[in-house]
Amino acid sequence: MSAETVNKDILRGGQFLVKETKCEDVFTPEDFSEEQRMMRDSAKEFVDRELWAHWERFESKDYAYTEACMKKAGELGLLGVAVPEAYDGLGMGFVSTMLVCDYISGATGSFSTAFGAHTGIGTMPISLYGNEEQKKKYVSKLATGEWMGAYCLTEPGAGSDANSGKTKAVLSDDGKHYLISGQKMWISNAGFCNVMIVFARIEDDKNITGFIVENDPSNGISMADEEKKLGIHSSSTRQVFFSNTKVPVENMLSERGNGFKIAMNALNVGRIKLAAACLDAQRRVIGEATKYANERIQFKTPIMNFGAIKSKIAEMATNTYADESASYRAAKNIEDRIAIRQAEGNSHQEAELKGVEEYAIECSILKVAVSEDVQSCTDEGVQIFGGMGFSADTPMESAWRDARISRIYEGTNEINRMLAVGMLVKKAMKGHVDLLGPAMKVADELTGIPSFDTPDYSVLFSEEKEILAKLKKVFLMVAGSAVQKFGPQLEEHQQLLMAASDILIEIYMAESAILRTEKNAKRFGEEAQETQIAMSQLYLYNAVDIAIKKGKEAIVSFAEGDEQRMMLMGLKRFTKYANQPNVVALRTKIADKIAQENGYFLG
Template sequence: METTDKDILRGGQFLVKETNCNDVFTPEDFSEEQKMMKDAVKEFNDREIIPNKPRFEAKDYAFTEACMKKAGELGFLGVAVPEAYGGLEMGFVSTMLVCDYISSGTGSFSTAFGAHTGIGTLPITLYGTEEQKQKYIPKLATGEWFGSYCLTEPGAGSDANSGKTTATISDDGKSYKINGQKMWISNAGFCHLMIVFARIENDKNITGFIVEYDKENPNGITLGEEEHKLGIRASSTRQVFFNDTVVPVENMLSERGNGFKIAMNALNVGRIKLAAACLDSQRRITTTAVQYATERKQFNTPIADFGAIKVKLAEMATSAYSGESACYRAAKNIEDRIALRIAAGNSHQEAELKGVEEYAIECSILKVAVSEDVQNCADEGIQIFGGMGFSEDTPMEAAWRDARIARIYEGTNEINRMLCVGMLVKKAMKGHVDLLGPATKVQEELMGIPSFETPDYSELFSEEKDMIAKLKKVFLMVAGAAVQKFGPDLEDHQQLLLAASDILIEIYIAESTILRTEKNVKRFGEASQKVQIAMAKLYLYNAVSIVEKNGKESIISFAEGDEQRMLLMGLKRFVKYVNYPDIVDLRKEIAEKVKAENKYCF
């Protein structure tokens, strides 16, 4: 069946429209080609990356470069690149899948891979002229050259557009001279090309440039020493200094002053792919933890048999399953939106740009949720290992250190939290997402008399889906009242935005988990999905608690008197189960399955 525009929800519309489980893509929907690619990436990881972890931890940057070259030879660097420029031109889901499974061996390698294939290559693919693409993309797609991305400066981190690096046109108008300093530049030690952002004269916005780098002829470029970092130790990270670096005018990327837009759109793609890059780490950490827990005995009993450890294993497995459900749901939405635009006559560049931009809210949601889940997973992994978890001789401490950066790069989680709510409000103002209508209905519901009828929850997930609908009402109630109160000044109330974003995040991840599980129950049968059902219910239960806490904080922060009482009563009504799930039993069921399989097995 052909996909029509009506079938695909626009970005952010998940909040106000119900999604049918048959309309979501899940990892169980992978094509044969995608399964083959997944197996090839896992095989590469098991052969080249994981056995050599000590070399990565010893900061062997030459070895990172050599592994990147092998990844290029196997086609992994060109998965997202059009065939016309030497790539495989696979869909967005396949590019996510490669990011997912290549990232489990070590955060060092996945950072090098992500920086090159994402922010090092993508800006040229999406914004380059035909000549620029023909000249550079084939080299980047095959691993002949490696790319890096020079945006951050000592005084310009989250405020990327405030950079001080300058680009000055030459007297003959044929070149620019770039002067300035960039920091935290991944792949700087072995790159051949840099995407550099600089300001021309007193332009409001920065401009992007493609800058070649040759160690033998550095053209005014000098590199700082390798940074000594908490984690991702084999990822080459250096400062880059530009001193009258000459760049031909034809190497300007897109138009003058378009750099900030390039940077933001590159980050949208980077955010969802970073979420994917945290997934297999969670699976492997969970597997390593359960294998240790079944072997380690205390009081003559494997620690995996203790309830306190079962809680950890169940929550670790659940967060991995949920993050995976949400990531591939969004990835397929993006892929379908790109296909629609191409069918409508858009170029590959325009279609991909607009396709990803449409789901910028979901990209930010996923970046925050999954980066925090992988850190929690590694933290619990250390705890299960006990004292051994703190030792460099076991894999957990490196996993924990590598995970820590994920909450910082591609925009800090604080920035992304505020972005996802801010973007949603802007979409509503443009008429792309109708928030006003549903928010008004929630307001009317609060003023009306609640129904005292007991709903019929006889069907699987009927209460859970009703609960998701009620959580959406919480967001609409809180955000609607906050927008009414603060209007355009809402962005000044950062604590309120952070709380609202946590509600939004939990809604998206919980709904994605339930929809995936419901779809698989329909096609594989309930018996085969018993533990997945338990994980969907467990995730939702945890989500409801988070929504309740953040909803209460928000309401108390901006409402008082009768309004506050009414909103708090509404919150209480919207987070109340009719039939509370037995969380202890659910966790036990999930943990027993993981223990029996001796690995993450979903």
């Protein structure tokens, strides 16, 4: 463990809400090491050469080309970044695995899905839960791309409720095999996978069990035709049927009944990796939209000169900047937590599992925020292209369709919104995050006399940080009152949870952008960060608007009379700027920089 990790004040998952984070303690994309920058450039080169240059092939359902590109990625070592060197991987840290997932996913959702399904849920469960014999037998082949992996969890009647699957595993009379029978659906990479992680129930066990199953059609495995999908056209997606498929008992993954735990932990990693997979897609869409807007002449001027276009470009870039900032902040927190656990004597497997689990709240936040931003970005990309954006002859149309699945993958955004708040409350109950103390202070503040002192806002982000602190009070006010009122029944109030979650999400994303910019302004100078400062201020302005809307929605849903009036007054007080930013000027500054660079200029 490095001295840097020891000296940093590493917050536990969810503590960002109640503890101040110093800008020096966050990791930013500007902190990439030389090795990481080389990895990034290698991934970008592969994408430009093999994927972006042939995006039409992915739209024509060329599954064979997707498989061929996956094999090439394996030869370059891109499939084994997270796999320990003992199993023919590169054994790199969590930030590096995020980085590769980010930059290799920019060109097409079809390849991004194949890559994520293989490296994440196809390989990771064996790498983290498999015994030594299983890892030696399977992980090396998956890391090098010799074999392709898939993950069979979802069933027709078991989607979000993953533990309700009906697929059965029956022990054979001689005790040497399990016979698996059942149906799985929406299985990515099904058409060309060699091995699958399959979840089934043994007898009447409460929880499902995981199995490693080799794809052998002669062993009772059959598949439906390729699914007809809105997007990700060249991602092989099929239903898989098992009929008394014989699986050696030694291919049980982990312990009997541990499948649900495996599935949930795989989702935690999958959520933050999905956020990473949506980043370069946004950068590339911004790049294409900017080039088009700079070249498209209407009324004798490039449309990039129009304020309406500048507004779109600025918002697209601002969201991307915040998404990058939050994704790499969380990734480094996870990497540091893994290092700390390993230093304490945990195995690689246990350290990684617990390290990611610690930041499950942040993983859900990122999954929701970035997947919705990439959808918005591609939608605006289509709009900037106008009629051409609606044409399948330009990549905007396919980018928009491919982005849509990201709000469904890895648990729907609705599920993740409720999970984020639910997990935070559970952490508070366990004493891992002190929500009660800060929430009580906010309640006392509501009945107190507000300060009329004039603060000094001469230091960069001094007012923005004060507003962030007040947004945290909004969440604590709403969530604290809701927990007090509903207790264990809070999870039944889904619309309230989702409103509170939107406030929580915006706090984390806005804070991440501000801390990144503050850190870089201190080392590179404020002038060098002029556009980033504008993006941070614009993102916070939008976050405040969301907090006002969602805070009001939440408060009136459960508070009445004097309590409601007091909370609404508190909401107004906690979302008030002393110096209202000129958002039109901010957007113009951001868009002009993007136009000058002819695309997103970071990363």
